Each structure stands twice: as structure tokens, then as C-alpha cells.
Amino acid sequence: MIKLLETAIDEQRESVSRLVERYMRSERPFLVRSELWDEFRELAEAEGDGLGDSKLGRLLYNAQEGAHDGKTLVLAVRYQIARWAYLWIDAATLEAREIDVSQYLQFKERLVGVDQPHALELDIEPFMRGFPRLQETRSIGRGVEFLNRRLSSQLFFELGKGDRKLLEFLKAHTVGKRQLMINGEIQGVQELRAAIRTANELLERLPGQTPWSEVERELGSMGFEPGWGDTAARVQETLQLLSDILEAPAPGVLEQFLARIPMIFSMAILSPHGYFGQENVLGRPDTGGQVVYILDQVRALEAEMRNRLSEQGINIEPRIYIITRLIPESDGTLCHQRIEQVKGCKSAKILRVPFRDQHGEVIPQWISRFEIWPHLDRFADEVQHELLTELGTRPDLIVGNYSDGNLVATLLADRLGGVTQCNIAHALEKTKYLYSDLYWRDNDEQYHFSCQFTADLIAMNAADFIITSTYQEIAGTSYSVGQYEAYESFPMPGLYRVVQGIDAFDPKFNIVSPGADADIYFPYNQKEWRRTDLHEEIGALIFGGEREDARGHFADPDKPILFTMARLDRIKNITGLVEWYAESERLQKAVNLLVVAGSVNEEHSGDREEQEQIRTMHSLMHENGLDDKMRWLGVRLNKEITGELYRCVADHRGAFVQPALFEAFGLTVVEAMASGLPTFATRYGGPLEIVQNGVSGFHIDPNHGDQAAELMAEFFERCARDPDHWNAISDGAVARVQARYTWKLYAERMMTLSRIYGFWRHVTDLERAETRRYLEMFYKLQYKPLAEAMA
Ligand code: UDP
Ligand code: LCN
Numbered sequence: 001m002i003k004l005l006e007t008a009i010d011e012q013r014e015s016v017s018r019l020v021e022r023y024m025r026s027e028r029p030f031l032v033r034s035e036l037w038d039e040f041r042e043l044a045e046a047e048g049d050g051l052g053d054s055k056l057g058r059l060l061y062n063a064q065e066g067a068h069d070g071k072t073l074v075l076a077v078r079y080q081i082a083r084w085a086y087l088w089i090d091a092a093t094l095e096a097r098e099i100d101v102s103q104y105l106q107f108k109e110r111l112v113g114v115d116q117p118h119a120l121e122l123d124i125e126p127f128m129r130g131f132p133r134l135q136e137t138r139s140i141g142r143g144v145e146f147l148n149r150r151l152s153s154q155l156f157f158e159l160g161k162g163d164r165k166l167l168e169f170l171k172a173h174t175v176g177k178r179q180l181m182i183n184g185e186i187q188g189v190q191e192l193r194a195a196i197r198t199a200n201e202l203l204e205r206l207p208g209q210t211p212w213s214e215v216e217r218e219l220g221s222m223g224f225e226p227g228w229g230d231t232a233a234r235v236q237e238t239l240q241l242l243s244d245i246l247e248a249p250a251p252g253v254l255e256q257f258l259a260r261i262p263m264i265f266s267m268a269i270l271s272p273h274g275y276f277g278q279e280n281v282l283g284r285p286d287t288g289g290q291v292v293y294i295l296d297q298v299r300a301l302e303a304e305m306r307n308r309l310s311e312q313g314i315n316i317e318p319r320i321y322i323i324t325r326l327i328p329e330s331d332g333t334l335c336h337q338r339i340e341q342v343k344g345c346k347s348a349k350i351l352r353v354p355f356r357d358q359h360g361e362v363i364p365q366w367i368s369r370f371e372i373w374p375h376l377d378r379f380a381d382e383v384q385h386e387l388l389t390e391l392g393t394r395p396d397l398i399v400g401n402y403s404d405g406n407l408v409a410t411l412l413a414d415r416l417g418g419v420t421q422c423n424i425a426h427a428l429e430k431t432k433y434l435y436s437d438l439y440w441r442d443n444d445e446q447y448h449f450s451c452q453f454t455a456d457l458i459a460m461n462a463a464d465f466i467i468t469s470t471y472q473e474i475a476g477t478s479y480s481v482g483q484y485e486a487y488e489s490f491p492m493p494g495l496y497r498v499v500q501g502i503d504a505f506d507p508k509f510n511i512v513s514p515g516a517d518a519d520i521y522f523p524y525n526q527k528e529w530r531r532t533d534l535h536e537e538i539g540a541l542i543f544g545g546e547r548e549d550a551r552g553h554f555a556d557p558d559k560p561i562l563f564t565m566a567r568l569d570r571i572k573n574i575t576g577l578v579e580w581y582a583e584s585e586r587l588q589k590a591v592n593l594l595v596v597a598g599s600v601n602e603e604h605s606g607d608r609e610e611q612e613q614i615r616t617m618h619s620l621m622h623e624n625g626l627d628d629k630m631r632w633l634g635v636r637l638n639k640e641i642t643g644e645l646y647r648c649v650a651d652h653r654g655a656f657v658q659p660a661l662f663e664a665f666g667l668t669v670v671e672a673m674a675s676g677l678p679t680f681a682t683r684y685g686g687p688l689e690i691v692q693n694g695v696s697g698f699h700i701d702p703n704h705g706d707q708a709a710e711l712m713a714e715f716f717e718r719c720a721r722d723p724d725h726w727n728a729i730s731d732g733a734v735a736r737v738q739a740r741y742t743w744k745l746y747a748e749r750m751m752t753l754s755r756i757y758g759f760w761r762h763v764t765d766l767e768r769a770e771t772r773r774y775l776e777m778f779y780k781l782q783y784k785p786l787a788e789a790m791a
Contacts, residue, residue, distance in 0.1 A: 001085035002098040008056040029111040031066040081137040082504035105491040114493035125500040134505040143507035148251035165763040185223035208233030212313035230313035266319040268395040270405035273369040276324035285607035289667040300747035326352035328364040373451040374791035380411035406459035423463040427664035428483040437490040469665040470689040515742040520643040521674040524650035555628035561654035562591040568598025577659040580705035582624035590716035593630040600634035646675035673733035696732035
């Protein structure tokens with residue numbers, strides 16, 4: 001990059017100088033990507049002369065942010081996805097050089113009044129040395145495939161001791177006191193090969209369907225225990241896979257073999273905050289898609305685990321515990337109940353464990369996700385105790401959810417002596433707020449990002465593997481930074497400086513997208529499944545008159561409906577959508593607007609942000625006279641109703657809109673599309689990847705509401721002339737979800753990952769004891785004091 005800049009300075013000295021001058025004119029010391037680029041484009045237009053296509057242009061196209069102090073300009077250039085360079089330019093002389101990330105961050109810190117050249121630096125890089133990392137941006141998020149390839153060759157060819165480790169691994173499996181896979185009869189690899197041959201001779205003589213119980217004794221005497229398969233044919237296949245691996249290990253075969261080993265019998269899934277329940281919780285502040293995701297995930301995982309165990313010849317019921325907070329003042333939910341069976345599951349349960357104050361008293365009230373940091377250490381201890389009592393042993397896999405759950409998963413996995421840990425972020429807060437790191441102090445009273453980002457860094461680095469819903473969650477797009485990538489380096493002025501927090505090229509990242517419950521969210525034209533029994537209730541919701549929990553009605557009920565549903569968070573931008581609607585006569589003419597969000601009564605909300613949004617909604621409706629074309633329902637609907645509601649909107653040839661300023665993934669987008677509703681969704685976050693623009697829906701830019709309103713109005717006008725257009729987008733949406741976003745695909749992938757990372761953890765140094773020790777220190781010396789100060 002520095003070469004590019006130097007050449008640009010040599011060739012276009014005058015232009016570079018004028019550009020730097022333009023940047024310096026900005027009163028604010030920080031410049032975001034669009035500001036850098038817009039200034040350049042203006043200059044290029046003014047100067048002509050091919051400046052737009054010049055080297056300078058190429059450089060600036062990739063500049064993500066800049067900062068200046070009136071004399072010097074620094075630029076952060078993202079020259080490739082997740083690859084960065086930092087440049088320093090003297091405004092007067094145009095002397096330029098490349099600086100390292102630490103110098104770049106120090107420059108920014110000084111601009112917010114913190115001059116600490118020797119601040120504590122978090123740097124995980126030295127611990128990664130010698131550890132394989134992806135090279136190609138297109139491989140990001142496919143960690144397990146990479147690991148399989150890299151490590152299988154390393155393990156078996158370079159070290160020459162892979163087969164021995166594999167044998168030890170196979171002997172390590174037990175369930176309760178029962179030995180699985182291989183017993184003490186087989187001592188070495190040669191004996192294992194011989195035993196496979198003898199077993200094969202026996203199995204070949206039997207009908208394939210012969211159950212395991214009929215061969216158990218004989219195979220047991222050769223050294224084989226349950227776990228190889230439920231029938232003679234399956235046992236033979238599994239032995240064959242092992243024999244192939246011992247002969248010449250190939251990554252694909254290894255993956256297939258590991259997928260057949262009974263490793264996961266029980267699982268703990270952590271989701272401490274919010275109201276975590278099965279009824280009456282959705283739409284509350286903090287309680288949204290994460291709850292839906294986990295409940296659907298558990299149903300899919302339980303079924304997948306049961307199938308796999310049964311194929312492996314082990315008839316044990318898998319045990320899954322979702323662990324959340326017990327909230328005595330549960331406000332019409334079951335969150336005060338210690339144990340709750342998960343609907344649609346045979347044995348999965350929600351286990352609720354309370355938060356306690358410093359005197360050990362149970363804290364009765366709901367606590368916002370931003371305020372729970374002081375409670376988590378003690379919570380982890382109590383969870384450990386309760387989980388061990390429930391399960392009688394430690395779980396085989398611990399899955400964290402969101403920043404708080406991932407931190408507790410880290411503590412628990414560690415305190416239980418190293419259980420495999422998987423993290424799911426759902427939504428990392430850092431990228432949701434501009435400069436949330438640089439100006440952390442200004443917001444810490446309200447958001448406590450100092451605790452949250454510290455917890456994130458610890459949990460990300462402790463996890464054995466991380467599941468993300470999309471690629472962009474890890475590494476963004478060619479022009480935007482990924483959520484995880486944003487943790488690679490950042491300043492926390494006055495606290496610490498992150499020079500390498502996480503690496504998007506780490507093979508721990510895997511993209512496994514969630515789905516929508518197919519029993520609930522299915523296409524509107526699937527007539528035989530439709531819930532006509534709910535139509536009266538839904539008709540009243542949409543077209544009914546006044547009610548306490550609603551505002552507005554549709555004076556012209558024949559118009560199509562533009563529908564949105566979300567928690568009433570600022571970031572969801574529902575008030576923004578109402579404003580676009582209010583300002584677009586064209587859109588008002590084309591459609592009625594239906595909003596399901598929050599509550600219409602401010603007194604019913606205990607959340608500051610939601611209260612403010614409620615006030616804004618009322619004033620927008622009032623000031624713009626929207627009460628006869630917009631209906632706002634402040635209701636909490638169960639999913640049977642929401643499922644049928646999407647379809648009823650589709651019956652009226654309507655559309656769904658997700659106008660968020662940023663949406664990490666966006667389950668409503670998948671639900672609406674699964675129902676066959678044409679969907680307009682934000683281009684910031686997951687929807688950019690879910691929706692293929694113009695094929696299965698449309699992208700909108702929430703920062704350009706006028707354009708979004710035009711796009712929607714145009715769509716409805718075109719559909720009025722050409723109904724096939726609506727059908728085409730609707731069909732495209734359904735096809736997209738069926739191909740990419742299903743829980744069945746999710747569960748298969750998740751279980752495969754759990755086994756493979758568990759195996760690698762066992763046979764290699766993946767455990768990374770050094771990293772764990774470093775993180776432990778960071779936890780005790782940074783996180784704990786911050787959390788304790790909050791209390
Ligand atoms: N939801 C709901 N009622 C509401 C608001 C949301 O049932 O009033 C459901 C919605 O159907 C979806 C989830 O909550 O399943 C929201 O998930 P999403 O990923 O869209 O957003 P999040 O709330 O997690 O940010
Ligand atoms: C949290 C969010 O903000 C959404 O974007 C996701 O869809 C949801 O969690 C489920 O992962």
C-alpha cells in the first residue's frame with residue numbers, strides 16, 4: 001500500500017496535496033469511508049484528468065477510515081477483505097510512511113485526549129504462531145474443511161504418530177461407566193489393524209441387517225465396543241473407514257469417520273440474559289431472535305443427536321439443557337420456573353439459575369443485557385453446580401450465545417476441566433454503534449461496552465469453534481468490515497489497546513446459517529397446511545378497530561399491506577420506516593403500513609430506549625396524520641399467529657420490510673421469505689447475504705429512506721400492472737430459504753463440527769494452554785475489576 005501511495009504522490013503530487021487539504025478542512029478529526037471517498041470523487045470531478053481511475057483512486061477506494069490532527073493524516077486501508085495497512089502522511093511535505101497498527105491506534109487515542117504510548121496492549125498473535133491459518137479470503141468461515149486438510153496431513157505424515165493418537169482417542173470414549181469403541185484388548189496400531197481384519201471376516205458372513213446386539217459378544221472379544229453401528233453393515237462401513245484412514249488418511253474420509261463416533265451425548269447451551277421462555281417473551285427488549293434461534297436449534301439438534309446415536313447402535317436419549325437466568329418477577333412468563341420442558345423435544349429442558357446479590361439473595365427483577373456483567377462469575381459457579389447435579393457428569397459440549405453466554409461458556413468449559421466450547425454471537429454490539437470503542441467512556445454508564453468488549457475478546461479466543469450465521473458476520477464484504485473483523489484491532493483509550501484481538505482467518509470460524517421453523521413458516525400457497533382457524537383473530541388484528549394495544553386503522557382495506565415486525569429498539573429503525581412512509585405520498589398511495597413492535601403504551605415498557613421509540617412513533621403518527629393508513633400493534637404474538645400473519649399479508653399481495661440500521665442476521669427476513677412474502681431488507685448486515693437483490697427480495701439502504709420508499713412504491717405499482725412480478729419475487733424468496741436456511745442442514749453441520757473440533761482438541765495442541773492462561777489473566781485483571789466497579 002505504501003508503494004501505491006508513494007507512486008500516487010510522485011505522479012499526482014498536486015492532487016494528493018489538494019485532497020489532503022480537503023480532509024484537513026473537516027472539523028471532526030475522524031473521517032469514515034464515505035467521507036473519504038466522497039471528497040475524493042468531488043475532487044476527481046473537479047480536476048478531471050483521469051484522477052478517478054488513478055492509483056490514488058484505487059487506494060482511497062479501500063480506505064476504511066482516516067484521522068487527522070491538522071498536521072498529519074492517517075489512513076486505515078483495507079486492501080483486501082480482513083487485510084489492513086496503516087498509512088501516515090505529513091500534510092505539509094507529503095512525506096508518507098507505513099505505520100503499524102499500534103501507532104495508528106495511538107494516533108487516534110491522542111485525538112480523543114488520551115496520550116498513553118505504553119498502554120496495555122492485548123495481542124493474541126504470538127500465541128497463534130505455528131498454528132495453521134487460512135490464506136484465502138474465500139475460505140474464511142470454512143474452518144473445519146481447512147483444519148481437516150491441514151491437520152490430517154500434518155498429523156499423519158509429518159509427525160508419523162497420528163494413527164497412535166487416533167487409537168488413544170477411540171479408547172477415550174465412554175458413556176457413564178460403559179466403554180465405547182475400543183477396549184483394552186487392543187493395545188497397539190498393529191493389533192487394531194489385525195482386529196479390523198478379523199472383524200471384517202465375521203461381518204462379511206452375516207446379513208447386513210443383523211443388529212449389533214447379535215455381534216456384540218464376539219466383536220467385544222476382539223476389542224470392539226458399542227459405537228461402530230447399529231447393524232452389521234454399518235459396523236463394517238465404519239471399520240472400513242478406519243482401515244482407509246490407517247492406510248492413507250484423507251480429510252474427507254476422516255470427516256466421515258469422525259461423524260460416526262458417539263461423542264456428544266449431552267450439551268449445555270447458555271443464554272443468560274433476557275426473558276428466555278417459550279411464551280409471552282418475544283418482542284420484549286433483549287428478547288428476540290436469539291430465543292427463537294435456540295429453541296429451534298435445540299429441537300433440530302436433539303433429533304439429529306438421537307438419529308446419529310441410534311445409527312451408532314447406542315440407545316441413549318441425548319440430553320440438552322438450555323441454561324438461562326431465573327427471574328422471580330417474571331411478568332406473565334414462566335421465567336420464574338426452575339425447569340421447563342422444551343416443546344417439541346423429548347428430553348431437552350430449560351434450566352433457570354438465579355442471579356444473586358453480594359449477600360447471596362436472589363435478584364428478583366429483569367436486568368437489561370447491558371447491566372448483567374457483575375453477576376456472571378457467580379452465575380457460572382452456580383450453573384456448574386446445578387448442571388452437574390442434573391446431568392451427573394460434565395456435558396460433552398458447551399455452547400455460548402451472545403456476549404454474556406459466551407463468557408459464561410468460557411468460564412464453565414474451563415472450570416469443568418476443558419469441555420469443547422462453541423460460541424454463537426448473534427449480534428456483536430461493537431459494530432452497531434459508530435466509534436463505540438474510541439468513545440467508550442461516553443457511553444459506558446449506559447451500555448458498559450468496556451465489560452462487553454472485554455468479555456467478547458476473552459470468549460472468542462477461548463472458544464474451540466465459532467459458528468456464524470453469515471460470511472459477512474466474520475469478514476464483511478469487499479467494502480464493509482465484518483463484525484468479528486472489527487475486533488481485530490481497536491482502541492479503548494485509557495483502558496487498553498487491542499493490536500490483535502481475533503483473526504478472521506482463524507480456522508475456528510464456521511458459517512452455519514439458522515433457518516425458520518418449517519412447521520410454522522411455510523409458503524402462503526401451501527393451502528392444506530394453512531391455519532384458517534386463526535384467520536378471524538388475525539383479521540381483527542389487521543383490520544379491526546380501536547383497541548388498547550393498537551393505534552391506527554386502514555381506511556382503505558383493499559390496498560396491499562407493507563408489513564414490519566421487530567423489537568422496538570433504536571437500531572431496528574421502525575420509527576425510521578414510519579418517517580419514510582410519512583414522507584412518501586407515493587408509498588402511502590400504494591400501500592397501508594402494518595407495524596408489530598413493542599408497546600403503544602410507554603408505561604408498559606421498562607426500557608429507556610424502547611420508551612423513547614414509543615414516544616417517537618406516537619408523534620410521527622400524530623404529526624403526519626397516519627392514523628387512517630397505518631396500524632401499529634403493540635402486541636406480543638405467539639409464533640402460530642405470526643406464521644399465519646405473514647401468509648395473510650401475502651394473500652393481500654403485500655410485502656415485508658426490515659429497515660434496520662444494522663441487522664446481525666435477521667430471522668424475520670427468513671420467516672417472511674419462507675412464507676412467500678417479497679421482502680425489502682437492510683443492506684447492513686445479514687440480510688445482504690440472505691436476500692439476492694431483485695431475485696428473492698430487495699436490499700434497501702436505511703440511510704437513504706427516500707430511495708427505499710421509492711423502490712417499494714415502484715414495486716407495488718409494477719405488481720399492480722404485472723402480478724407476475726410479485727409471484728416471481730415471492731417464488732424466489734421461498735426457493736432461497738429452502739436451499740440455504742433450514743434447521744436440518746444446520747443440525748447436521750453443527751454435530752459434525754462438534755465432533756471434528758473435539759477430535760482435534762484431543763489429538764493436537766488445539767487446547768492452547770498458553771492462550772488460556774493469558775486469557776485467564778485478562779479476565780481477572782481487566783474484566784473482573786470492570787464488572788465489579790459496575791456493581
Ligand atoms: N418476534 C415476535 N414478535 C415480536 C417481535 C419479534 O414473534 O413482536 C419474533 C420474530 O418472529 C423473530 C424474532 O422474534 O422470530 C426476531 O428475530 P430477529 O432475528 O429478526 O431479530 P432480533 O430480535 O433477534 O434482533
Ligand atoms: C440477534 C439478532 O440481532 C438477529 O439479527 C439474529 O437474527 C438473532 O439474534 C438470531 O441469531
